Amino acid sequence: MRKTLILFMITGILLSACGRKEMPQVDTGKPPHIEALKHDMAGNSLRLTFALLGGTGPVGYHIDRAEIDPHCNCPAFWQRFFNQPAIRGQKGKVLSRTINLQTYKRAFSFRIRAVDSAGNLGVWSKPIRVRAEKMME
Secondary structure (H helix, E strand, O other): OOOHHHHHHHHHHHHHHHOOOOOOOOOOOOOOEEEEEEEEEOOOOOEEEEEEEEOOOOOEEEEEEEEEOOOOOOOOOOOOEEEEEHHHHHHOOOOEEEEOOOOOEEEEEEEEEEEEEEOEEEOOOOEEEEEEEOOOO
């Protein structure tokens, strides 16, 4: 009797803890991604121009920022700088985002990635390193 009870308990634990319990996801094909990313500086402003493609349904994007550590000349911790939720009408259009650098002689790295309405994340872009050269007026 004791062995049977232990066997049922072990079987119950194995069945309840086996893998993640989620609804099956539909293969969305190509994941969301950023295309034709360009950047330029105008004074103390960084302008990003890009297109959002792929993914399921509407597509948005995330921009992260990291301050460059002056001692190792490498990015410190990445932090979310801007979050554009997935909105209809953005996919396939050329979008732009202007980021004001309000600090003097501090360097930053920015990166961007696409995200669709199903929560699929695209890959991060290559980091874009910028520095404000003049004081803000």
